[in-house]
Amino acid sequence: MENQHVMIEIHVNRVPYRLTVDPSTTLLEVLRRDLGLKGTKRGCDQGHCGACTVILDDKAINACAVLAVQADGKSVTTIEGVSSGEHLHPLQEAFVEEGAIQCGFCTPGMILSAKALLDKAREPSEEEIREAVSGNLCRCSGYVNIVKAVQKAALAMRTSPWKPSD
């Protein structure tokens, strides 16, 4: 039974892919190795640090803790799919403006956790924001500007809704 590969179909950043994978392959390996989407970071490979957070359908998940076969038939958003071409997503803009980026290694996962929140909650409380990014470790910032950036992005999205161009 060894090396029995399976065929999966996933949409990544709105692009459909048909892939043959070893069933033990994680979604993180598929994204980084097979699709070359290196923006999703590998921080621990154990589901503890949140650096590899992506959105699977509408939920923020650790890509290292999900098997590629579990993503079959689903859609994945990675950091490469957050902006629309030239235009940064309000979250990305707010992260830049608020200085929520230092070393940047947690940034992609942090933005995706925040995006999953803002996709659902128009006016999240600070508590909800902290909760939403509590699975994403950051060692540089003390989270202060990250929380501020998410608040700022939420406000910006309420004032002028963000429309991703497909």
Added chain:
Amino acid sequence: METFRLIGKSFPRRESFAKVTGQARYTDDIDLPGMVYGAILRSSHAHARVLRIDASDAEKVPGVLTILLPGDVPGNLFNCAGNPPSPILIKDERILTDRPLYVGDRIAAVAALTPKACQEGLDALRVEIEPLPAVFEIEDALRKEAPLLHPDVSQTNIFKKMEARKGDVERGFAESEHVFEGEYRTPDVQHVPLEPVSCICDFSADGSLTIWSNTQTPFQDRRVLSELLGLAENRIRIIKPATGGGFGARQQIHNQHVGALLSRRLRRPVKIVNTREEEMLATSARHGSICHLKVGVDKDGTLKAFHAKVYLNAGAYCTHTNIVLAAQTRKFQYRIPHYLYEGYAVYTNAPVAGAMRGYGNPQLTFARERMMDEIAKELGLDPIRFRMMNHLEVGETIPAHTFPLRSCGIRECVAGGEAIRRRIDEEESAPEKRAGETEAWGVAFCCHTSGPSNNDGMSSCVVLVNDDGSVNLCTGAADIGQGCETTFSQIVAEELGIDLGAVTVTAADTLHVPYDLGTFASGQIYVGGNAVRQAALEIKERIRVALADHFGTTPEQVGCEKGRFNLIPGDGKKVSLSFRDAVAKISFGQKGTTVIGRSSFKAVESPLPFAVCWAKVVLDRASKTVEIRHIIEAVDVGRAINPDIVRGQVEGGIGMGLGFAIMEQIECDRKAERPSSSDLLHYKIPTALDMPRVHVYIAEGTQEPTGPFGAKSVGELPAVPVAAAIANAVAKAAGEPVNVLPMAKDFVFRGPQGFRKAEREKGPPDDKR
């Protein structure tokens, strides 16, 4: 006050766009043609002798390309620390060892076509081991019956004693009205940068070596590897890609030597990326410490004598330890006639300790500032007044230092932080205080350094001027997330009168940039910044000379003010040129010239930045549950060249200090004789839910005369006083001493609760002025 276009203003980091879009390229994001993977067999015993390694099965694993055993690699001893050479950096480790001294020590290595095949290769190595007795704690290592870990270095497990003195402490104690004594303990902790240690090593056919690695000290790595591998420095190129944090952990060589040797054998690039378990067990930690203090004071609270006896748990190898001791001698910001520091470096089988944010200062500051609070309490003095009456001022010299203070903004730090504290108390004056709860504030002071405190700081820089007036800044300094490339750009652009966008940075690539000592000791702004500014000044000088030549006058007749070059040539018509226009005039034609600015900055001093930290806690006395509500930190870093970057560093330092104070510790399971903190579930760092409300005050009234545009450094400073401030608050609320970290041993901590309701109505407070 001087006004600037770009200095003192906050610009986002240069690489922000790349980092928010996922385009920033970290080491593990790079794949080279022909690249294979390497992995290291690490000891699972804290102390052992390897009797035999049978690699025959491993060699047969499909995909495995080569295996290195201890006998296959150079056996010379080295010290992995990314410090400039020093005789006290004892060389006591090997690339691969058959006598492992800690869990994680390198025994063998495998290269294979895939990471999976590497792991299978490691699993197939059959290692026969004789376990030996291990010691993890300082006291255990000092017992007579303890195993002697490095008989070639010393005949006890104490391998270095460091001393610094001023006056005569015994006389000082005899003359003191009161003498206080105390013992303080801090744990081994890990840096936990989010990016694991990574390298790609590529030996080309002509025998030169290129390494991409997340390093803080490319030039020191090059020097150590040059010696270890017998290669001239021009044959080794170290490139630092985007780097996901450092905090000191990347100031030593971890896997690059192994990667280089695997690549030399295969003539293919080899990538080694640590697992998180390797990060936790086999990268350098912060030294655990035991600190005995004895302090003598007059009846009015004047400090008379200070004696610190410090033991540092170095783990299995020397690495930075002896320099950490030396650095500890120079972190005492109070006026003291009699001072004695004695530091002892102790070998154990605990994880190897090295450089970590503060470099010995967090341990000593925790002890000293806890003690200062106890003294203030005993003498009935206000803890801030007591500290301020003893604090050094401009013109005075701290013990073991060579130069007097030229800047000190401690008064403004206290005033600024106290104003925030009063405002918080006013806003929270009538909370629904529950029975059984006690609120308390704690405070702690500290100083740190700008560049190595032995004044070793050195950096050089080249700025190439393009014919359109844009410039390429080439610096050896390694930006590991702290933002120095952005700040350097501000310095160059300010000096030359050009836009920030007209500066491009090439950094930390030893083939293309001039020497820099490395990113450590908070050296970048002070040391690197001075080098950058000098190079910019040289450009202006060269342009003046070239303009004089062009217009047929003398350089003395060419003025340079506010980014414009002014002169009056022979025809008497005043000429005033922007930088860009000046460059255009001199770039081409008969008298065409290329302008290059160069500098070599050697620090003479290492000015002290200062910080004061306040913590407000609420203690539920029955359950011993503590909620940390607020942390305020006020810093004097001279002129903040980019205030938002400084503020970000302080906020991050508070987060790291909080972890050190309440939750972090590498725990060693004595029964299993190995550390149990092997992942991020068993070793907790603060999350967004743990952070209290954070307030930062940057003193604006102080400038350091020797710093670039008046700046001192910030990096490590803010992490230093936090644990002591929290411990002082908890001790006050609980009415009992808190002299051992992490405090989670004695108290339960919960994330901040109270702020949430208030904020939904009012929004967060704004500390920006």
